[in-house]
Structure formats: C-alpha cells, structure tokens
Amino acid sequence: MDIINKISENPKMWDIFTKKEEYNPLFSDRYERFPYYLSQHRNVMEPLVSRYLIENGYEPEYPDGKKFAVCLTHDIDVLRTSIKNCASKSLTSALKGDFKNAMQYSFHILKKKQHPYWNFKEIMELEGRFGAKSSFYFLALKPDERDYNYSLEEVADEIRYISEKGWEVGLHGGHESYNNLEDLIQKKKMLETILGKEVVGYRNHYLRFKTPDTWELLSKAGFKYDTTYGYTDCAGFRNGMCHPFKPFNLNTGKEIEIVEIPLVVMDCTLLRDYMRLDFKKAWELTKQLIDRVEQCRGVITILWHNTYMQEENLELYEKILKYCQEKDAWVTSGQEIFNNIWKNNLQ
Ligand SMILES: [Zn+2]
Numbered sequence: 276m277d278i279i280n281k282i283s284e285n286p287k288m289w290d291i292f293t294k295k296e297e298y299n300p301l302f303s304d305r306y307e308r309f310p311y312y313l314s315q316h317r318n319v320m321e322p323l324v325s326r327y328l329i330e331n332g333y334e335p336e337y338p339d340g341k342k343f344a345v346c347l348t349h350d351i352d353v354l355r356t357s358i359k360n361c362a363s364k365s366l367t368s369a370l371k372g373d374f375k376n377a378m379q380y381s382f383h384i385l386k387k388k389q390h391p392y393w394n395f396k397e398i399m400e401l402e403g404r405f406g407a408k409s410s411f412y413f414l415a416l417k418p419d420e421r422d423y424n425y426s427l428e429e430v431a432d433e434i435r436y437i438s439e440k441g442w443e444v445g446l447h448g449g450h451e452s453y454n455n456l457e458d459l460i461q462k463k464k465m466l467e468t469i470l471g472k473e474v475v476g477y478r479n480h481y482l483r484f485k486t487p488d489t490w491e492l493l494s495k496a497g498f499k500y501d502t503t504y505g506y507t508d509c510a511g512f513r514n515g516m517c518h519p520f521k522p523f524n525l526n527t528g529k530e531i532e533i534v535e536i537p538l539v540v541m542d543c544t545l546l547r548d549y550m551r552l553d554f555k556k557a558w559e560l561t562k563q564l565i566d567r568v569e570q571c572r573g574v575i576t577i578l579w580h581n582t583y584m585q586e587e588n589l590e591l592y593e594k595i596l597k598y599c600q601e602k603d604a605w606v607t608s609g610q611e612i613f614n615n616i617w618k619n620n621l622q
C-alpha cells in the first residue's frame with residue numbers, strides 16, 4: 276500500500292501525519308524543540324493515523340509471523356561518572372537497604388577505571404536472555420564540544436564487539452547536529468572509521484529536531500533511518516504513527532528519502548524529568564502503549580539509556596522485555612526494522 280496516498284485522502288489524518296503545526300512554530304523550548312504542550316493534537320496516546328491505515332487495509336508483515344515489533348534502543352550519553360557520584364549512590368543504596376547495588380557502586384570506586392555505565396555487555400546479555408537485540412547510538416564528540424564525556428577511540432573495542440554480535444551501532448548526533456549538514460557528515464564518518472562499516476541509523480541528542488529540515492539533512496548525509504521523532508516532554512505517538520514511514524515535506528510537496536521509526540517511550544520522559552511517574556504508573560502506561568501498537572501491528576520504539584540500568588529503572592526495563600517476549604513480539608534493532616521494511620515492500 277502507498278501509505279502517503281492513503282493518508283492524504285483524509286485531511287484530518289494528513290494534518291496529524293505531516294505535523295503541519297510544527298512548521299514555523301510560534302514558540303520552541305530552550306533546545307529549539309517543538310514540545311507536546313504546544314501541540315493542538317492532544318490525543319498523543321493513540322496511534323490515530325496507524326489505526327486508520329490498518330482499518331483501511333494496510334498489512335505490515337514481520338519475520339516468523341510475528342504480530343508486531345519493538346525497536347529497542349540506547350543512547351550512550353555518559354560512560355563516566357565521578358568517584359564522588361559513585362560514593363553518593365553507594366550510600367543512598369545502602370540506606371535504602373539495597374546492598375547489592377551499594378556493593379556494586381563501591382566496587383566501581385575501588386576499581387576506578389570500571390564504571391557502572393560501561394555496561395554494554397551486560398545490556399546485551401540481558402536482552403539476549405529475552406530473545407531481543409537492540410541499537411546503541413554513540414556520540415562522536417570532540418573534547419571541546421558540549422556534553423563531551425568519552426571519545427569514540429576509547430570505546431572502539433566495544434563498538435566492534437556490539438556490531439559483531441549482531442546488535443546495531445548508530446550515530447547519536449551532538450547538540451547542534453540536527454541543524455548542520457557538515458557536522459552530520461563529519462560525525463558519521465568518524466563513527467564509520469571506528470566501526471569499519473556504514474552507519475545507517477541516527478538519533479539526535481536531547482531529541483533535538485526541526486520538522487521537516489532535520490529529515491532532509493539526514494537524508495543528504497546518507498542516513499537510512501532516523502528514530503528521533505518523539506516528544507521529550509510526553510510519551511506517545513507524536514504524529515499518530517506507530518509504523519515506520521517516509522516523511523512528507525509540505526514545503527517541497529515531496530517525500531523525503533529517509534525512513535522515520537518514531538520514538539514512543541523514553542525512560543527519562545516517564546520517570547525523572549517530565550511526566551514524573553512512579554514505577555507503577557510508568558509500567559501501566561508503557562504496557563498500554565505496547566498493547567496499542569500490538570493492535571495496530573506496528574513498531575514501538577523504546578529508548579532506555581545505559582545510565583538507567585540500575586535498581587528500579589533496570590527492573591522496569593526487564594519488565595518491558597519480559598512482557599514483549601510473552602507477547603511474542605519481534606524485539607530488535609532499528610537497522611533490522613529498516614531492512615524488514617524493504618524486504619516486505621511496505622513503503
Ligand atoms: Zn543524548
């Protein structure tokens with residue numbers, strides 16, 4: 276099915292899908308993002324456009340007859356934390372009676388070089404136990420760039436290991452990349468030199484994104500898919516889609532040569548900075564979103580940072596993996612989802 280044609284037959288769906296409201300907005304937040312609180316389209320917990328497509332005969336297919344897919348992803352922002360930070364976390368865990376974590380943090384202090392966030396192998400082992408794979412998006416920052424915490428050279432072995440095992444390594448663009456073609460090209464090259472092969476997947480740091488310009492830049496830089504498109508301040512379906520799609524540029528009247536696998540759930544949106552849900556509420560919402568994507572035979576993209584793999588945050592992540600396994604979802608990397616779209620001619 277030509278999904279762009281189908282959606283354009285329905286003006287209400289077309290407006291939600293293209294996100295006309297995000298072109299030249301009156302206001303954006305301090306990271307130049309279009310926030311959910313500014314959107315006219317309030318029903319963000321329903322994948323309205325995807326539901327419309329399914330009701331009109333859209334039939335996505337996944338390997339082994341799976342009903343729906345999970346695009347599992349990690350942004351690697353921070354690998355190092357200070358000894359002071361470790362000590363404070365160790366003490367907090369001990370006070371809460373969580374001696375396993377307290378010991379772990381103390382252990383990191385003693386070993387100095389080892390850090391709790393240097394946990395790629397642990398994440399992969401955990402996912403492997405649930406029959407899942409995922410994508411790791413690495414920053415390619417220089418020491419003078421904002422939020423620099425590690426260099427690609429020092430994680431070169433890990434990057435190659437991740438890729439050899441069949442997980443994906445993609446680029447996590449820096450603060451300004453979403454708006455700068457040269458920067459995108461340069462960072463993609465830096466990562467490809469370390470990885471030894473083409474980088475196809477992308478997500479911008481802080482989910483910074485300008486509709487539709489960032490898609491155009493990513494396409495020009497040679498990325499095959501992006502998975503930035505979700506709100507930072509609220510979980511859900513930013514343009515009503517829970518299927519990967521080619522974005523449509525209202526300024527040029529053309530499709531953009533890139534696939535968007537929209538982001539639906541980010542750990543810090545649920546828990547810490549924005550929605551401020553407790554464990555129970557965060558789980559209830561995530562479960563509902565997974566169920567809705569299953570009903571639409573869609574793809575739910577989940578972002579869990581490597582810094583959210585401790586204590587309750589880890590417990591929640593494991594709960595998500597277990598639930599998706601029980602539902603027999605195809606839980607995999609963005610790259611695999613992208614490959615599947617072409618195999619099944621879904622665009
Ligand atoms: Zn980031």
